[in-house]
Structures are given as structure tokens and as C-alpha cells.
Amino acid sequence: MFINTHTYFSLRYGTIASRALLEYFQHVGIQRFAITDINTTSACLEILRMAPTYNVSPIIGVDFRNGAQQQFIMYAASNNGFKNINTYLSHFLHTETQIPKTAKKLPDTFVVYPFQQNQHKKLGKHEYLGVRATDLNRLKFSPWRKKTHKLVALHTISFQDKKGFNTHRLLRAIDNNTLLSKLTVSEQGSETHTYISAEKLKESFKEFPELLCNAISLLEQCHVTFDFSKETPNNQQCFTKSETEDYSLLKKLTYSGLPYRFGKNPEKSILSRIEKELDIIKQKGFVSYFLINWHILEYARSKGYFYVGRGSGANSVVAYLLRITDVDPIELDLYFERFINLYRKNPPDFDIDFSWTDRDDITKFIFKTFKNTALITVYNTFKYKAAVRELGKVFGLPKAEIDILSSGRYNFTTLDKLSQLVVTYSQRIEGFPNYLGIHASGIIISEKPIHYYTATFMPPKGFATTQFDMVVAEDIGLYKFDILSQRGLGKIKDAVTIIRNNHPKDARIDIHDIKRFKQDERIKHLLRNAKAIGCFYVESPAMRMLLRKLQVDDYLGLVAASSVIRPGVAKSGMMRQYILRHRFPEKRNEAHPALLDIMPETYGVMVYQEDVIKVAHYFGGLDLGEADMLRRGMSGKFRSRDEFLKVKQQFFDNCKKQGKSYELTAEVWRQTESFAGYAFAKGHSASYAVESYQSLFLKAYYPLEYMVATLNNGGGFYRQELYVHEARMHGGSILPPCVNKSEALAVIRATNIYLGFAFLQSLESKTITRLIEERQYNGHFSSLDNFIDRVPISMDQISILIKINAFRFTNRNKRELLWEAHMKINKISFEEKKLLLFTAEKVNYKTPNLPNTLLEDAFDELELLGYPLCNPFSLLIQPPKGTLRAQHLYHFENRLVKINGYLVTIKHTATANGKRMFFGTFLDEDGDFIDTVHFPPVAAKYPFRGKGIYQIIGKVLNEFDCITIEVTQMERLAIIEDPRYAEGAVQTRASGKRYKNIVVSSE
Template identity: 25%
Template sequence: MSKSFTLLNTHSHYSLLSALPKIPDLVAKAKKEGMSALALTDNGNLYGAIEFYKECKKEGIKPILGIDCYLAARTRHDKVGGIDNKRTRFILLAKNEDGYRNLIKISTASHLEGFYYKPRVDLELLEQYKDGLIAIVPFGASELAQALRMKDEARAKTFLEKLSGIFGSDLRLGIGSEKTTKDTEELLPAVQALSASLHISLVVVEPVFYLEPEDKPARDTMLLVSAGGDPREREEHNEQEHLFPSASELAARFARFPDALAETSRVADECNLKLALGKWVFPHIDTGGVAPDEALRAAVEAGYARREIQRTPEAEKRVAYELDIIAKKGYAPYFLVVADLLRFAHERGILTTIRGSVAGSLATYLAGITNVNPLEYKLPFERFLNPERPSAPDIDMDFADNRRDEMIEYAKQKYGADKVAQIGTFGTMMARGSVRDVARAMGFDYTTGDRIAKLIPFGSQGFPMSIARAFELVPELAKLYKDDDETKQIIDMAKKIEGCARHISVHAAGVVIAPTPLTDYAPLQLDPKGGKLITQYDMYAIEEAGLLKFDFLGIKNLSILADAVARAKELEGVTVDIENIPVDDKKTFEMLARGETEGLFQLNGAGMTRYLKELKPSRIQDINAMVALYRPGPMETIPQYIERKHNPRLISYLDPRLQSILADSYGVITYQDDVLLTAIHLAGYSWLEVDKLRKAMGKKIPAEMEAQRVKLIEGFVKNGATKEKAEKLWRLIEPFAAYGFNKAHAASYGKVAYQTAYMKANFPAIYMSAVLTADSGDVERIGEIVAECKRMDIAVLPPSVNESFSGFTVVKKIGEIDRIRFGLTTIKNFGEGVAQSIIAERAARGQFKNLSDFLERVKDKNLNKKALEALIKSGAMDEFGERGALFANMELLLQYGKESAERSSASLFSALPASVGLRLVDSPPATQEEKLGWEKELLGLYVSGHPLDKFRHILEKREVNIRRAKEEYKEGMTVVVAGILQEVKTIITKKNEIMAFLNLADFSGSIEVVVFPRVWNEHKTLFSPDALVALKGRISNRNNTVSMVAEKAKALSA
């Protein structure tokens, strides 16, 4: 029976929050049931089409691609509430490649034109793209059922006749066992009659949303998680309706309809889609009639002079070798497009850098694509491309994040708006998120789910954390699961939905550029949140569909660099050529040795800062090495790297042949390239073999790693190493199994890191003002940066109506040290419009002489009571008077401003009296506590002072410092810190006890503090917002976040 039946309406987890099965599980179930074909029809999309096609092919099952469409009540363009949110269902299946291409176009149009709560199709769209498609009207969920329930057989017949006129013999009438209403069974005779009279074959369509009976509670939970979903999507259904049926179940269920059951196989026989996956196409670029290979060669040749590189035999041989590989693989158009994009960026002054292994190419450096000379840094080209590597080239472009959209807009203008889109990506229900979602859906309070979720560690890039893995890493979680029934319920359910797609969004960097309209290759839609055009396929499916990903990643530090360079020219008249700054700048390395790393790219943070102070870097290679080593695994070798730098006598090599590979890193394996070159030179690997080694290490799959271990050790022994030495070599390599940086990537990022350090060391106030502006939306970060400025003896002042611009500003005065002013738009409750009015008036007529001058000249309608109060309290009007006095005279100031505006707008014949000047009523000054409170309220932090000022001397004398505690104290060490409590959050534990989470801040930064019930009960009277306390406790470093567990507390008193 199973081989003569095909399921034509199955759904995967890509029917977001409606279906449970992941595609491998869905296909495996079909194979287990002996099915020879299977259709995937996710709700309104093609998200999983490519993955499903590949999985079916791998398992020997015929893949049928389709969509469970939403059919609009009227047309797809109509969007009237109460009418057009009513829709019915309609199934489309691709018979062949034409049908698949039409599915893409229909799905795209349903999202871009027909989206109204759901992506909708209409008859016009179906008529336009009908070729190659089989259409099924699923009776119970269709307009047909609605008509028959209303006894309107004429409407039912007309509906089917219209569809028959579009699809002809490719139209089927679907029946299933769903019981959406009590009268469905009663309507079946009428359906059969219509089928017979209109010669439309009946076919069984069983909607599948989960695989096993025990999955039903998980699927129901998933529907409850679907916040804001259509209630009809969350209706309770019995198991027969949405469970993957067995052959015997189907035979019994449809015994009355043998022809309809057999029709499923006839439909499957008609569907014979064959996709040629993985055959890449490149965007068209005008090369003036010259072949792409020759155009690239010409660009490379011109680069010798531009880069001032000598044409040595070594360089020319390498360039010829690289260009030959690129030509043979047909990648020249891809390189030319990248070069064109970067040319535009450079012409527009948009800072860029290139990540990844492409920096190992001399040809790309000469062509102006990469910024690092691979000869200078000894970077291998083969890590990027080699004759044996089958995967496509991957050139990751980083742009200043505030100008990334300009780059995408240029790509649209140059290559066609219909040929460019950003790549979609799927947010999945990861370990922590699934626990929280499930707890909420099951009716538990927030703290229950949050408490369990917080025990699950964060994953790392490329290695997401799973619940199963968390059990291995956190004994406390495993114990809680064993001992607590609620925890067990939540985790068992979370495991069922873990990894399911939750939503689609925009990939952080990925962009596709096609030679013809994108809908020739992939379905499109709008990003649900931002409205950007994105592909329905993720980056893996996009590559299979034939399009190579272009990475347009926005990097904040490039924006900071560009801003700092512009400010240096504007304020000091210095033109900084950031790409050609000296790489041996003494100030830069001295600053890094002091640990002044706040605001630097890749070099900040407590742990990195501690290592830099120990390392005292003296060359850019040291920075590259730290960028590479400061990762899980390789981090273990940092102390050894530091020791060998300071004591060269410690440098040794396990094998003499390693010296040529590791000499620049003091004999320490530092980069992924070191591992690969070791395998080549000491174990006889080819580049194809090391590529497999690299992938195995990246996946970190134990079985694959063990196979590589055995092979590598055999290779070491075969090439002259003893078994003991071979084992030692493996132990050197193993820490890089998952996290090793490739050397070219480290060199590229190391260069940007050095550039940020150079600007900070040589233009300190200018650079820090750029950092403050970039981070102006993050109050905590602003506090950390201001603390760094103070350590650097750079005064950070409150805003000023006479000196501030929109963002943070450097104030330069002859004979004075540069200072930084808060910007006007950094003031809470103060809008951009009135800020620009103040700046424009100042630019036109000079600074404001006094308070009355300000009130008379600034006439913006938004300078109301709330805005004026914000200016006064933040300190922006300090030069006009004491804050407390100005605040006490608010009504008088507002009245004066109103009268001034009236005088200004009066005609020449007005009888209004002239101004008699502004006299304030005497009022007591604001206390220091009031001023600091106002600054905290409106600027987010204390600026003109700090509540801890009276304790500063003793805290500094005793070296009580939060920043130092976070940088220098390791896991479990006892530390004393003191500060002001910025936040106090209490929760009730399972034992009905109170515990708390605090945020404690001092001059240097802040730290999260956990207070367990015993300590809370002992010291709870001390823990209130804005209280000054000293705490003793242990350092905790979970998920790379340094916090503290309090053991004792004491109030600070003068």
C-alpha cells in the first residue's frame, strides 16, 4: 500500500511555529514507511525546498516540491479588514523545472504583493504562472466547502470551473480525514458529484504537521508559543488529522475512496522535478568587451605601481599561479564584482576591510580588493583557493556600519534592483529560548523558565549550545532536572521543539547579486520587521540554487575610524591616510602595554586587556596573534606565547621542520594555517586532504576527529616522526579543533585593531569622542568609555548650548587640553529638531551671550517646558547661571521666551513694548546630590562628579576597583569591590526565598552581582537603588561574562 500512496500535504518546521518535523526526520519517516515519493508543502513559503530536495535524493525518495498556499478572498491586492483577512487554502505542486520556477514566482508575488496577515495568491497570479504545476483544492479548507455549507452549489461549481479553466487536467479535488466542522462528512456526496460532473479527479491529501502520536503535545505547545498567530492556526485537532499516517491507517481510513488514494501515486508519477544544484552563476559586469580573466589580469598588473610592490620573480610567479587557478575555476567575474564594489566604497570614502582567507591572495591585494600584503605576512594562497578545493570562493567585505546601506543601494543601481537582495536567515528555538518559550506556553511564571534557562551556557560562533550538551557541562542543571518535576516537564518539552525555526529575518551580512532577475533562482519576500527585500532561501540553499553570497558586513569600528579620521582633519588639519600609517608607532604600543584598550577593535575586554599588559606588544604580528589566540582552545597557549616573547631562550620546536612554520610566533601554534601547514610538511597531506582536515576540525564531530587523528599520526610517523612525537604533535594541534583563526583573517582584523589603537594613541580625545558618538545609544557602554577617558586625563563635560553639536564633540581651546562635550541629542527628552535649531542659530550669529540672548534667538516651537528643563538639569545652560536657580525660574524663562517670540513675530505697526531684560528670582542652589541625580536621569551617568567622590582616595589607595577585579581576578578568586547600586532586582526561588541580582558601579565600570538568600537576609537593608556599598565575594566567569557572587556586604560611610 505504501508504495502506491504518496503524502501530498506534509509540513516541516519551516511552516513557522505550525509544524514540528525537521526535514531529515520527515524524510526518514517516509523512508521507514516504505514510501517512494514525498511532497513538502509548507505554509505559504519555499523555505525548506532545497534542503528537502537534497535530503530526499540522498535517501532515495522522489522529492515533490510545493506550497500550501493561502488563496485571497478577493484579489491579492485587496487588504480591507474584516474581509480580506479571510482566506482559504490551495495546494500547488511542481511537476518539472518550469513548475518549480513558477512556484518561486508565485511565492514571491504572494509575499511582495499579496501579504495581508499571510502571503496570499489569487486566480490572476495562478493564471499567469500555471505552467508545470498541479493544483489541489483541499476540500475542507477551501472556498468550495464554504459554498456547499451555504447550500450554494452554483457558487461551488463556478469556483471549480474557474480553476479548471486555468489548470485543466492538472487540477485535483482533495479530500482528507480532517474534521474541521461537523458537516464536512455530510458534504462529501456533493463533492463527489462535482468531481464527476466537472471531470476533476479526487485525491487524498492528508495534512501532516507532526510525525509520532507522542509529538502532539509538543506541536500543541508550539502553537501556543506562536504569539499573535491566527487563532485558526492554533485550533485543537485530533491526532488523525495532522499525524504522519502509516499505510495501514490510510488504507482503513479511505477504504471508501480507493481511486482517490491511488490518485496520489498518479500525481507523484507526474511530478519529476530535476534540479541542477551547485552550478554557480555570476553577476554580469561590463568589462568593455574584454574577457573577465583578462580584465582581472589587467587590474592586477596595474596594482604593482599602485601598491609600490617590486616585480620580483617570486611575486610574478605567485600572481601567475593564482590567476591561473582563478581562471580555471571560472571565478574572475566574481572577483571583478567585488573589486567594483570596493572601488565605489573607496571613491565615496567608505572605510572597508576584507575578512577571511582571501587576504592570502597576492592577486587580490594588487587588484585593490584586500588590504594586507600576503608576502609581508607569509599568508598562503591555498588556504583561500587551491586546485583541489571544490567549494566556491568566499570574500567577506566589511564596511563602516553607518554606510553599509549605501553599498547595497549601489549594488542595486549598478546590477539591477531585481537582481539584488539580502539573504534570509532563520532564527531557531535554541536551548535557552526554547526553555523560556515552553515554560511560558505551559503556563509557568516567567521566573521559572528564566531560572532554568540561565543555567544553560551560551554557545559559541558556529557551535550553538544544545540542552543535551548543557547537561554535560552543568551538573546543577542535570540535578535540577532529576529532582524537580516542573523542570523535567519544561526541559522534556523544550527538547521536542529545540532547533525548530521560529522566524525568518535578515542575514547580518549576506547579499546576492544575480545576472538575471533573482526569481529565476530563488523566492523572495520582505523582512517581517524591517521591510527589506530578502531571499526565502538561507545562505546554504542560495549557494545550491547557483548564487554566490557576497558578504556586506557592517562594522562599527570602521565607522568610528572614519569619524576619527574626519575629525582629525577638521579639528587639527591633519590628513591621516589610515591604510598607510606606520606599523611601528611607539605611542600605540606603549598605550596597549598600559592596558588602555576601551573602544579598540578586537582588543578590549577584561581578559584581553590583562594579556596585553603582560605581553607588551611591540609589533603588529603580536596583535595579529592575540586576535587569533584569544578564543576557546587556542587561549590556553597565550601564556606560553607571552613567556617566549620575553625570553627567546624558551623558544623550541618539537620538530625542526616546524621552525619554518612557527618562527614568527615564537614556536607556538597560533593560526589554523599552522595546523594545515604542519599536516602538509610533516604528514604528507595534500591541500585536498588538509581541506577535509579543516572541515572536520570545524565541525568538531568526535568520530571525524578521531579518524583524522589516526590518519594524521600515521602520516607523521610515515614522514619521519616517532610514534611518541606524533602523539605530541597531535596534542599541540587538538586545541585548534574548532576555534583556530586562519592567519589571513587575523592579519586583516589585526590591521584594523592596530588602526584603532593608532588613532586612540595619537588623537586620544578625537578618537574617544568618535567612540562615544558611535555608542551613544548604550548607556552602560558610555559609562565605561567615559571612565576610560578619565583614566586618560580627558575631561568629559556636560552638554553646552554654546559648545555642543548633535553628538559628542571635542572642545579645543588654545593653551588647554582637549576636552569632550556631551552632544545635545544625548540628552533624554531633547529632540533632534530643537538641537539643530540651536546649532544652526549659533553657526549663523555666534555663541549665545547670556540667558536672555539664548531665549530671544532660539524660537523653535519644541523649546517647550520639557526641553528647557532637560537643558537646565543636564548642565547645558550652566554658563548662564546655577542649575538650581535656573530650574526654580522655569516659568519665568518660558514666559520670557514666549514674549520674545511674540515681539519677533509682530509687524512694524505692533504696539508691543520692547524687552525690559530678564531678572531671575533669587533661589537656593542645587545640591551636588541633586545635580548628579539630574545628570544620571538625563545623560544616563554622572558627569560633573560621582557619588563615590568622597571615598575616591581610600578606594584608590586600597586598589578597590571593579575594572581591575574583572581583568585580573580569575574564576573563584575572592575580591572586594565598592560602588553605587544602579539596579536591584529580586526574585523568589523554588524554596520561596528571596535572592537578588545587583548592578554595582564605581569610577571604572560596573559588575553584575548575585546575592543568594542567606546573604540577602543578612544584608537586605543595604541593598536599595543608589545605596553606596562595599561587597566581598567570589568572581564568576560564566559564558565569558564576569560577575560576582556576594558573600558579605557593608555600607560605605564617610
């Protein structure tokens, strides 16, 4: 009898979680009801999956509305009807058009119109009027009182109770971007749209009981079912015309890839592995999945796109032969059953990384090539701090008060009533879906039309996107293709291009020659000494320190390090054990014999996701299907699912039967649980290591070109400034942009690196385009006047170029150029330059004497680039005292030292009891790294105070040959007053010769 219920997926309207709604109907004993969220089908499949658990049988549909105004409700009589509703709703979502008052007639659907607005409507056979309890008095005097067979009782449920209604009004105010006091009645639901008992509803309709019967009859005519068993994937079944043809093609492609990967005479073990994999792929029905991925990557190679196939897919030799991955699973003894096994219900998983510049074209290709395709959504939920800010605005609080509430630094009992309401309701809506976004990588390619499962919306990128997330997609057997983007591949691709231009003799460089790279002594040196700034996945402070501790210099060691660095190993307490057992073989005897026997390669320490399966199977006695469910369950998506909890109990029960002590079982489980959610598959780590080796090769042999590519692809782990510094450490001369020599991005000529115009803050893209195009068509600029004549530009834009010294080729003081530009350019407006037969000579003004200094240049650079191009130590008020450098710290182990460092980055973390602490990364005056640790008492007493140079006092620690300073005291050192605004002329106090790495911009 309840035919209009909403969950909180009625975004910024409903307040009831899907599970809570099912629990309510189970509690009151009502089996049949309708889920009809507003303009969305997000909750439908999740509710149908969960329904049997609650012994209810919901039907599904959509409440079509313009804002809060209900136009009509549509119900799916069958799966085909649900598809039709999804297609119809998607039309409005894609085109952003208003929903009409009259619904289109769709097969296998029913429609209910609100009685009050539609008393004069002529109804079709499948249409009804929904009468609310508040409409009954009007019904008594309406012609419809004699045609009650076309009327149904309509009670809307949007919230649980009065508090739910209050929450609803706040959500509506957020959605309308208005104060709560100004929220109109037309933009909100009724206070009566709450839970109501069946008895009370019957009492309300006692004069027209047939309306309730009609509502029940409507519900009973609707039956939508989906198979949630996951026995058969619903992805596109065939790549060719038939499964037989698919398998023949897969087999042909696999064997044709043998010469490229393994030569003309591969070993029998390789051929045996191929046969085994092909057989399992065929049995599990994953042939088309492999072929679709192969086809996508064949297109990518044809376009010259760089890509990395990673994830557990790297465990497959078939994937390696199809060039989906570049990891040799035979070499690494990768466990194919981690990828696919006969017990595993879920399909294989390929993560394909493309350069950030190429990914959109790959997505277009997929949508163009495959018929039933969509991106997957993510539910962007209300976070507490964001909710506080939204509700603070709704209640009209001043920004200062909102900032205090958002920070959490307040005493709730001393807050005024409005502030307490903001806090209370922010906690209430935390976790509510706020809006639908796009999954970072997921694309589904379905056998049936996408609208068979969901409605779609159209984000700005123009690709249809589902209204359910990846978990629901997997529940229904739609498994995603992961098409990701990363800047690391863009760096490699651009670096190769720059090298070919800068070093024509090296034009045939093969960036895919990984076998050669693994033996390269220069690369080994970079790894051993952790000199990998800019290199994919191995440049962060944590990875840099881990590489030093492990003394890694080979491929297998780097593969392990790529997974050891993940939070799970550290959280389980096993990272230190791994390092100890790696460095000191005698420590390996401390591992439990059973675990050492299961994982001899990693000394009895769980490092890879495969180790979870091995431990669960061999130690915990689970079969491979249960073991994989355990591994998946620990990913976080399914941690609360009943099936995961059953497997956990089975693990303990099996160990007890085997005679293992509870203490041992609990410890192994603790390590497994804390580790698994963050671990990499070994093949995934190997894929990362391949890309690391490619970037390490470029860094080892072409550091300047590689740093330019790094700068042009948005850097990496660190800010742009550190990559500028790294280029300088490798002998590069870093020069500010020049109107005659620079491009939008950085360029290198010999060892001179010209920063790009796009690096300048506030310089508009249209200015950059005009400048470069004019120079390309008509040659270099000869003077400031010549530039002004040829490039239409405003005063604020040209002053950016002058301040950064982009006109230094004129050999004129930039302060004089600024003064002259002010006299010659209209500050308010400017016009496009017109081609003139004769150019009038500009009036030349006598400019005053306006000297500028190197220190003034540094402050201009700070303003426009975000960092100075000189050594930042030259900007201190007091020249640095002492000569202690990072390279000396080895000689001061366990002693207190004082050293100066320029802040590079900070890592915030928390201790086990929740107190804040930090890890710092600094550069000394020579440009070498200093690593610091700041425990909670010191972190609280001596906080970081932004960028700059700090005097650090602390104890030198040496752990596995990795030097850190445990800070006891820290102070940011003062820099000189900005000389551009100081009184009188300021003369430079440093010519640059006194300070290592200072750059004077002369070319």
C-alpha cells in the same frame, strides 16, 4: 500518495525536522511524496540534497495559506515551475497581501484546491481537488463522484503524533499571541494531520482507490533537480560580457596596481606570485568574483568610504593589488593556498567591513548594479529561556512564575502541572525555527534569477532576502559576498575629520600610511604598555593583558596576538605555551619536532587557520582538499557532516600508517579540533592588525579627537563612561551639554569636550533637532525666556536640559531655572512657535532661594547620562582609606592587599566542571586599571552587586609581568544618600580639589 507534508519550517505550525521526515518515509518504504511547507520554500533544497541518502525522491511545492486557512497547494513539475512558484509566493511576501482563493496559472506547475471549500470551482487542466478522508461522505453525493480523474487523495502531515499536535497548538497560540484556552479552531490544524501508514490511508480511501492513484500520478509528473556537487559556482559568471574579457580586465587591473603597492620595479618573486595567482583564479572560475568585489570597492573609494578587506582573501597578492585588502601577503609570507587552491571546491572568501554609517549605501549600490541579488536569511530559532517565556504567557502563568522557570532555579518534581508543561514543551521546541532574520553580512549575486532557487521576503530595510540560509546557499553553489559593518571604521573616519577641523596644519594626514605606523615609536609604546583603550580589537581586558604578557610592539607580533586571543588557542591549552615560547626562547625546544618544523614562526603552536591545513597535510598525511575540508568542518557549520567524519578517520589512519603513536595523534587532534573552530586566517589577523594600527596612530597623536570620535560611534568594548574617563586622562575637560555650544553628538573645542544632546537619556530627537536648527538659523540663546520663546518644548524635555546644566551660561542656579520653567511652560501641551512682529515680555516671577551643590549635579548626571562627571570616589559615604594604587601592586607580589576599585566591566565564564567564575576590571582612584579574577567559591560568596566602588581584598599575582588580584573577599562600598531627596539643604563636602580628576563645570 502523500502530497501535503510540512516540516518545522512551516513556522509556528509544523513540528517535524527535515531529517526526521526523510527518516520516516525511508522507514515506511515510501519513495515519492511532496514537501509543501506553508508559504515557504526554506526546506526544499536541504531536503533534495539529503534525499539520496535516505533513498527517497521527494517533489517540492508550497502550501499557500492565509494564517491557518489553506487556499491551495502548488507543485513544481520542473525547475522552471519551481522558479515560477517562488516568484508567485514572493509577490505575496513582499507586498504582505492576502493570498487569493484561486491560483494564478503558472507554467510547469500543478495546483490542488481543498475539496470542501472548492466544490463548485471550474478546474483547469493542471488543477485538481484534494479530497480528505473526512470529505468522502460528502463526495458520494457530489457531482465530482463521476469526475474522479480531477480528484486526488489529500492527507496532510504536519506533526508526528499526539504530542506533536499539542506542540503545534502551542506554536499556533504563540503565533496568534493568545492564551491556549482562547486559540480558535480556525487557527490550528487537525489532530489527524499526523504520520499514517500507507495501508491505513488505502483503507480510508477503499471506496475511491482511484484518488490515491491520481495522487501518485501527480507526484510522478514532477521532477526538480539541483546539482549539489559544488563543481561549478552558480554566482554571476561574468562581470563583463565574456569570461575572456573578464580575465583581460582582471590582468590589466592587477598589473596597474603594482606601482601603488610595490613601486615601479617590483621584485621578480612578486611578479611570479602574481602569475601563479592569476592562473589559479582563472582555472577555478573565480575571475568575476574578484572583479565584482573590485567594482564594489571602487565605488566605496569614490564616495570616500573607509573599508577593510579581511578574511582569507588577504592571502592574495591580486586582492592586494586590486585594493580589496590592505595586507601585503608577500611581507607576511601568507599562504595563498589557504585562500584558493586547485583542490578546494569552495570559492574564495572576502569579508569587507564598512563603517556602520556607510554599509546601507553599499548594499543599495550592489542591488542597483547587479541583477540577480538577494540578502541571505538566518533561521532564528527558539532558545530555551525565550521559549519558557512564550509558553508561560500561552498558559497564562504570572510573570513571577515565568521568571523562576526562565532562571532554571526550580525543582521540576515540585512544580505544578502547568509549570511542568511549560518546561517540557520548551525543551521540545528549543531549536525549532521561529522566524526568518537577515544574515549579518551575506549577499548573493546569482547567474540565474534568485527565484530559481528560493522564494524571497522583504524585511523592513527593503532588500529581497532568501528563505534559505548560507549553508544551503553554499550547498547549491551560491557563495555569498560578505558586506559587514563595524563602528571601528566609523571612529577612524570621524576622527580624521575632527582632526582636520581641530588641527588645520595636519589636514594632509594619511591614515593609510601603514608602513610608517609600523615603525612609529609612540605606537610601539602604546602596544608594549597596553594603553590602547578605544583602539580596534586591542582594547578589551583580555587583549590588554595578552599584550602585556607578550610585550608585543611590532606588526607581526600584533598579527599573532590577534589570533592567539581567540578562544580556540586558549581552549587547546596552547596560549600559555605560545607566551612561554615567545618570551623564553629556550622553551621552544619543548615543542614536538614535527610541529616545530611545520610551524617555526609560531614555535610549533597552532595560531592561524593555515596551521590546521599544514598540520593536516604534513602531519596527518591528508591531501590539500581533505585538509581544507577538515578546516572548514571544524568551523561548526559542518561538524556533523559525514564527509567531515571521514576526513577525521583518515587523519588517524594516516598517522597510524606513518608509525605515529595513538597518544601523539590524539593530542595533536585534540589541539587541532579545539582550536580550529575559533581561529583566524593569518590574513584575517593581519587585516585586523592594520585597522588596529590606524586607530593606535590616532590615539597616539590625537587622543582627545579620537575619544570624541569613539564616543560618537557608540564606544567600543566598554561603556561610554570609560571613554569619557580616557579623554579626561589625556587632559580633556569633559563638559555636560550646553544649549549654545553642544551638538547632537560630542564636539571638541581646543581641549574642551562638550557631550552631545543625544547622550541624554529620554531627550527626544525632535527636541534636539529643533534646538540645533533654531540656533543655526537665529544665533545663540540669551536666556531661558529667549529659549522658551524660540524652541517649542514640553516641561519634561526642558527639565532634562536644565538638570544637566545646559543653561549654565545664564549664571543662574538650575533649581531656580527649573522652578521658573514650571511657571512658564504648559505641562500638558505646547504649540509650534509662530513668528511674531513683537514679542510680549514674559512675566518674571520672584524665585525662591533654591541652592544646588556639586554632589546634586553628580546625581543629576547619573540619572541623565548614566554616570557622574566627577570622580565617583567623591560620592562615597566614607572617604577612601589607604593610599594603595594599581601602580603599587608590582611591589606586593604574592601578598594579600586591600584596594578600592570602580567597576568597569565583568567577564562571565565557567570552569571545566561548569561552575561560574568571573574576571573583573576596575579603575583605582588615580584612574588606572585593576584586573581581578574571582574563582567559583569567592564568586558565589561575594557576588558583584552592580555598578559602584568595591573594596577588594586578594592576593597579588604576577604572570609574565601582568598583574592581577586573585580575590578572596569583596564588598561594594556605600555612596551618599541622593542629596536631591535628602531632608534639608545638603552642602557639598568636596570642592573637587581634594579628588584627582573631579570636574567642576565652569567654562
